[in-house]
Amino acid sequence: MSDLPLRVVRGRLLQPHPTEPRFTLVPDALVRIDAAGTFSSVEPAPPDCDIPETWPGAVLLPGFVDAHLHFPQTEILGSASGPLLPWLQTSVFPEESRFGDRSYAERVAATFCGAMLRQGTTLAGIYSSSHPIATEVLFEELDRRGLRALTGVTWMNRGAPPALLRGTGEALAATESLVERWDGRDGRLRVCVTPRFALSCDAEMLRAAGEVAGRHGLWVQTHLSENPDELKFTAEAYPGASDYLAIYEDFGLVNERSILAHCIHLSDGEWARLAARGAVVAHCPDSNFFLGSGCMPLARALGEGVRVALGTDVGAGRTFSLRRVAASAYDASLVVGAPVAPEVLLWLATRGGALALGAGDQVGCLAPGYEADLVAIEAPDGLAMTPLIDALLFRHDAGPALATVIRGRVRWGHG
Ligand SMILES: [Zn+2]
Structure with a gap:
């Protein structure tokens, strides 16, 4: 585990809607985090992106x-x-x-x-x-x-x-x-x-x-x-x-x-x-x-x-x-x-x-302006959103998170 703050993360991402109970799946996203530990941009990775996937096989969610x-x-x-x-x-x-x-x-x-x-x-x-x-x-x-x-x-x-x-x-x-x-x-x-x-x-x-x-x-x-x-x-x-x-x-x-x-x-x-x-x-x-x-x-x-x-x-x-x-x-x-x-x-x-819990302005979305709290969870590749969510919730033999990040710092796992 590195104590250095993450500044860029690449990976598959499940983005919650800010107010409605649903998600959007972004198969390959590039996430940038500023020095204060806040998301500065969250966008689909460009086709020629040479940044490696941060946690291969993971899906990223808010904490x-x-x-x-x-x-x-x-x-x-x-x-x-x-x-x-x-x-x-x-x-x-x-x-x-x-x-x-x-x-x-x-x-x-x-x-x-x-x-x-x-x-x-x-x-x-x-x-x-x-x-x-x-x-x-x-x-x-x-x-x-x-x-x-x-x-x-x-x-x-x-x-x-x-x-x-x-x-x-x-x-x-x-x-x-x-x-x-x-x-x-x-x-x-x-x-x-x-x-x-x-x-x-x-x-x-x-x-x-x-x-x-x-x-x-x-x-x-x-x-x-x-x-x-x-x-x-x-x-x-x-x-x-x-x-x-x-x-x-x-x-x-x-x-x-x-x-x-x-x-x-x-x-x-x-x-x-x-x-x-x-x-x-x-x-x-x-x-x-x-x-x-x-x-x-x-x-x-x-x-x-x-x-x-x-x-x-x-x-x-x-x-x-x-x-x-x-x-x-x-x-x-x-x-x-x-x-x-x-x-x-x-x-x-x-x-x-x-x-x-009254923290909706600070956390809970993977979007610019929110604090960079996220979790990386191992999940099978190539799934559409519904089977992906099923895999995340119902496979009880799954292990702990691959990484847990708070304000851009890896607090559990590797980064
Ligand atoms: Zn109780």
């Missing part, structure tokens, strides 16, 4: 966007302990409790960021643990790797072992302190207010989360409507709320800067309000299959105009690969009887994710 995953679950990925609530108690909370140790957090942060880059992810919405020190470490590692991300300490003051619980004042102070040091860093890192979910937070905590987000214009991420038992206990915990979404709405946590993971068991009214408020659904089908949570009705969400991005949800998700998640999304769409085209899913995993 993948993972709208939802958990840094402190890196080491328990694939831990099978049943559905959501027992899985949290058995597999997740004991592991997350380890993140008060800086050196452990450092080691896992290196693994975590490496795993994202290996699979071509360049932008992510990440949950840290509830520990300020682990979150600081995560920001440091994201910064070192050049990754673009929204993240923050996870807020939780009930329903977990004491080592993970924080008072509202502590969570607020940790978030304010991260905002001072990291929010807006290098135009790539944002602090995200991260109440784990309503069952983990009392009303005072959710109120404070909404207030701090409003005060600083921060993004918010939480979980919504994943599992039937969770729904039952949540309704008992918030008896005054008209439905699950209303709990978050009541505290100012649902707007166009909100990322709500799962959204599987919503009512008609909740869908309509999500669309009206412009909130983003992070669709995490691989996780949903692993925990037996159900299938989010993706075609319906898109049809109602809800903004959707894809998430691995590591470590309930069993992979860091957005290609695998897109494949699971396809499977889930068939299960609910409303298939979504692979081309649409690949778009959600790239350009759609960038738009959903």
Whole structure:
């Protein structure tokens, strides 16, 4: 891996449409990148071009966007302990409790960021643990790797072992302190207010989360409507709320800067309000299959105009690969009887994710003026666009990305 910035790339390219869920295949493109790491031109290679193909056999795409995953679950990925609530108690909370140790957090942060880059992810919405020190470490590692991300300490003051619980004042102070040091860093890192979910937070905590987000214009991420038992206990915990979404709405946590993971068991009214408020659904089908949570009705969400991005949800998700998640999304769409085209899913995993996470002006297109974030993936030669996209998404034995490039620098693989 060279640390020298790339200035020219030649190869086959799948160019997403900026606003519609489709691609254009450019069989042989010449891409130029300026000294600031921005695309300066993207054009078909001239017939007499003597620049060699940068990654022979590859197809180039914008970097993948993972709208939802958990840094402190890196080491328990694939831990099978049943559905959501027992899985949290058995597999997740004991592991997350380890993140008060800086050196452990450092080691896992290196693994975590490496795993994202290996699979071509360049932008992510990440949950840290509830520990300020682990979150600081995560920001440091994201910064070192050049990754673009929204993240923050996870807020939780009930329903977990004491080592993970924080008072509202502590969570607020940790978030304010991260905002001072990291929010807006290098135009790539944002602090995200991260109440784990309503069952983990009392009303005072959710109120404070909404207030701090409003005060600083921060993004918010939480979980919504994943599992039937969770729904039952949540309704008992918030008896005054008209439905699950209303709990978050009541505290100012649902707007166009909100990322709500799962959204599987919503009512008609909740869908309509999500669309009206412009909130983003992070669709995490691989996780949903692993925990037996159900299938989010993706075609319906898109049809109602809800903004959707894809998430691995590591470590309930069993992979860091957005290609695998897109494949699971396809499977889930068939299960609910409303298939979504692979081309649409690949778009959600790239350009759609960038738009959903508020970075659509900076990344997600291979076009002049956008930051030069791209991924090179091995794919069979000579395919038309539809079979090419099928090959990218559904051949699960395929390896990691050949290269992942951020702002013109190769951050994984060779260049
Ligand atoms: Zn999650």
